Amino acid sequence: KQEVTQIPAALSVPEGENLVLNCSFTDSAIYNLQWFRQDPGKGLTSLLLIQSSQREQTSGRLNASLDKSSGRSTLYIAASQPGDSATYLCAVLSNTGNQFYFGTGTSLTVIP
Amino acid sequence: NAGVMQNPRHLVRRRGQEARLRCSPMKGHSHVYWYRQLPEEGLKFMVYLQKENIIDESGMPKERFSAEFPKEGPSILRIQQVVRGDSAAYFCASSPRGQEGYTFGSGTRLTVV
Numbered sequence: 001k002q003e004v005t006q007i008p009a010a011l012s013v014p015e016g017e018n019l020v021l022n023c024s025f026t027d028s029a030i031y032n033l034q035w036f037r038q039d040p041g042k043g044l045t046s047l048l049l050i051q052s053s054q055r056e057q058t059s060g061r062l063n064a065s066l067d068k069s070s071g072r073s074t075l076y077i078a079a080s081q082p083g084d085s086a087t088y089l090c091a092v093l094s095n096t097g098n099q100f101y102f103g104t105g106t107s108l109t110v111i112p
Numbered sequence: 113n114a115g116v117m118q119n120p121r122h123l124v125r126r127r128g129q130e131a132r133l134r135c136s137p138m139k140g141h142s143h144v145y146w147y148r149q150l151p152e153e154g155l156k157f158m159v160y161l162q163k164e165n166i167i168d169e170s171g172m173p174k175e176r177f178s179a180e181f182p183k184e185g186p187s188i189l190r191i192q193q194v195v196r197g198d199s200a201a202y203f204c205a206s207s208p209r210g211q212e213g214y215t216f217g218s219g220t221r222l223t224v225v
């Protein structure tokens with residue numbers, strides 16, 4: 001059964017810092033991996049999607065990498081801003097495409 | 113395109129009542145997925161439906177929970193005889209063809225008192 005783990009569970013950084021969020025998964029048979037952002041009481045916003053054949057994706061200040069063989073992904077956020085404060089969720093999509101397996105998230109606070 | 117619409121946004125039920133959560137997928141999406149987020153836990157898959165068919169219900173509790181996606185109208189997640197442990201955020205997602213293009217709704221927050 002797929003297990004997704006995110007480290008750290010919580011992170012607090014001063015504005016302007018670069019930071020890395022980590023995600024690991026136990027079964028490398030995935031269709032893709034996606035990073036989401038969740039604001040308190042809100043839904044999920046997709047940030048980056050990496051297909052299983054890809055190594056990384058970039059969008060603005062965000063860069064996500066995928067090492068499928070080792071079961072790891074990282075989300076790199078450059079020059080963090082207070083507006084980046086949210087919970088970041090890593091999710092892997094099963095090969096059948098039927099379901100995402102989510103980590104429990106990293107709660108990020110960027111201090112002005 | 114209004115995105116995936118879930119209603120109500122918040123729902124309060126007393127123990128023993130029924131809860132009905134609705135999800136209207138994005139236009140052109142025929143695949144619907146329901147997830148549950150318990151307090152302090154990650155999102156867990158419940159059920160995957162296509163129009164009029166349940167494809168995968170491996171994450172659905174065996175009792176009191178049911179889901180449908182009729183030919184016309186929204187997908188419905190029904191919880192009968194709710195208990196306090198059912199209090200959670202329930203998210204719906206849709207996709208046009210499975211495996212690609214997932215979009216999540218804003219969720220329904222169910223509180224059982």
